Amino acid sequence: xxxxxxxxxxxxxxxxxxxxxxxxxxxxxxxxxxxxxxxxxxxxxxxxxxxxxxxxxxxxxxxxxxxxxxxxxxxxxxxxxxxxxxxxxxxxxxxxxxxxxxxxxxxxxxxxxxxxxxxxxxxxxxxxxxxxxxxxxxxxxxxxxxxxxxxxxxxxxxxxxxxxxxxxxxxxxxxxxxxxxxxxxxxxxx
Amino acid sequence: xxxxxxxxxxxxxxxxxxxxxxxxxxxxxxxxxxxxxxxxxxxxxxxxxxxxxxxxxxxxxxxxxxxxxxxxxxxxxxxxxxxxxxxxxxxxxxxxxxxxxxxxxxxxxxxxxxxxxxxxxxxxxxxxxxxxxxxxxxxxxxxxxxxxxxxxxxxxxxxxxxxxxxxxxxxxxxxxxxxxxxxxxxxxxx
DNA sequence: GCAGCTACCTAATAGCTTTAGGCAAACGCA
DNA sequence: TGCGTTTGCCTAAAGCTATTAGGTAGCTGC
Numbered sequence: 253x254x255x256x257x258x259x260x261x262x263x264x265x266x267x268x269x270x271x272x273x274x275x276x277x278x279x280x281x282x283x284x285x286x287x288x289x290x291x292x293x294x295x296x297x298x299x300x301x302x303x304x305x306x307x308x309x310x311x312x313x314x315x316x317x318x319x320x321x322x323x324x325x326x327x328x329x330x331x332x333x334x335x336x337x338x339x340x341x342x343x344x345x346x347x348x349x350x351x352x353x354x355x356x357x358x359x360x361x362x363x364x365x366x367x368x369x370x371x372x373x374x375x376x377x378x379x380x381x382x383x384x385x386x387x388x389x390x391x392x393x394x395x396x397x398x399x400x401x402x403x404x405x406x407x408x409x410x411x412x413x414x415x416x417x418x419x420x421x422x423x424x425x426x427x428x429x430x431x432x433x434x435x436x437x438x439x440x441x442x
Numbered sequence: 443x444x445x446x447x448x449x450x451x452x453x454x455x456x457x458x459x460x461x462x463x464x465x466x467x468x469x470x471x472x473x474x475x476x477x478x479x480x481x482x483x484x485x486x487x488x489x490x491x492x493x494x495x496x497x498x499x500x501x502x503x504x505x506x507x508x509x510x511x512x513x514x515x516x517x518x519x520x521x522x523x524x525x526x527x528x529x530x531x532x533x534x535x536x537x538x539x540x541x542x543x544x545x546x547x548x549x550x551x552x553x554x555x556x557x558x559x560x561x562x563x564x565x566x567x568x569x570x571x572x573x574x575x576x577x578x579x580x581x582x583x584x585x586x587x588x589x590x591x592x593x594x595x596x597x598x599x600x601x602x603x604x605x606x607x608x609x610x611x612x613x614x615x616x617x618x619x620x621x622x623x624x625x626x627x628x629x630x631x632x
Numbered sequence: 633g634c635a636g637c638t639a640c641c642t643a644a645t646a647g648c649t650t651t652a653g654g655c656a657a658a659c660g661c662a
Numbered sequence: 663t664g665c666g667t668t669t670g671c672c673t674a675a676a677g678c679t680a681t682t683a684g685g686t687a688g689c690t691g692c
Binding site: 445470471472473482483486491492 | 647648649650651652657658
């Protein structure tokens with residue numbers, strides 16, 4: 253019989269697409285086997301197990317977002333950079349909801365350290381260099397931005413903003429404006 | 443044989459406890475049956491299916507959080523109210539990680555409308571009455587607060603803040619301070 | 633053109649979900 | 663107290679996913 257040409261690479265990619273179609277939690281080794289027209293057991297030569305597959309999808313998503321982030325930041329600073337970076341997250345989540353969820357998949361410490369998550373943190377710091385914060389406020393601000401972006405995107409994905417005015421885009425812009433204002437006027441510790 | 447005394451109520455409660463122990467996604471009809479020392483099929487007289495069970499756990503969690511929120515808001519206003527309310531979310535998530543995740547479970551529109559989610563929104567508005575915002579800024583602010591709280595809590599639960607200084611509690615306080623400052627100085631629309 | 637690697641297969645185990653149909657305990661009522 | 667009905671719990675069975683063990687045949691390199 254002809255071989256199907258399954259590789260870890262292709263599996264991961266197909267898994268990411270599947271995640272976008274049916275949701276990250278619904279990504280299943282069985283469904284992938286079906287898509288490659290191959291028996292389920294065959295996939296276990298390419299991927300350790302289901303958890304391994306999900307980890308790989310998560311790493312892929314983190315890479316893709318980090319790449320987009322880096323492109324968005326090139327040549328920008330200050331609020332411009334902040335807004336562009338924020339849009340990267342939101343746009344990615346809207347285009348690739350399954351991958352976005354995957355990026356939130358809890359990685360074991362080794363995987364996390366080797367992941368593009370590190371680049372994300374660096375980019376966030378780079379943006380904050382355009383504002384006048386010093387430690388530990390910069391860290392607090394990194395955490396606030398991460399929380400606000402991730403929170404907004406995941407609430408929006410859950411449909412929380414879709415049944416009331418104003419629309420999600422408008423709130424997003426105004427929230428980015430507000431965060432910019434806050435960073436320029438970060439309150440001193442009490 | 444003696445009857446085990448399973449009820450929808452008790453199932454939901456046990457499901458919530460199980461969620462806190464092993465994670466909401468790992469809540470399984472089978473495990474619950476084991477805990478009630480009853481055959482799996484028996485549970486299907488009390489609960490429509492797995493999705494129904496999870497919905498009930500979600501509704502329970504939303505109720506519990508709303509009750510805590512209401513208690514925290516009683517007699518408070520302004521920043522005091524903001525901080526107390528914020529702590530309700532974070533503390534609940536730390537005490538009941540599985541239930542907190544459950545509260546984020548996507549409900550069908552009817553269930554959502556009948557849920558305590560409505561009370562959450564009302565309380566958020568009540569807090570904002572202590573600041574000087576008018577529509578549509580108040581809505582934007584509601585969304586920002588929801589995003590920031592939820593985002594922070596879920597990043598903290600994922601361990602994002604646990605491997606670097608300063609500790610999660612300190613950032614949390616400073617972020618609440620910052621959000622308070624922002625609400626008192628909300629930037630005008632461009 | 634053969635040796636060996638490996639992609640893919642069959643077979644089997646095990647767990648979770650859900651439906652159908654049956655028995656007996658508990659409850660309502662005379 | 664005894665009868666009938668409700669219903670809580672059971673057995674049985676089918677279908678899905680995950681995972682492991684061991685076999686076969688296609689491709690690669692010499």
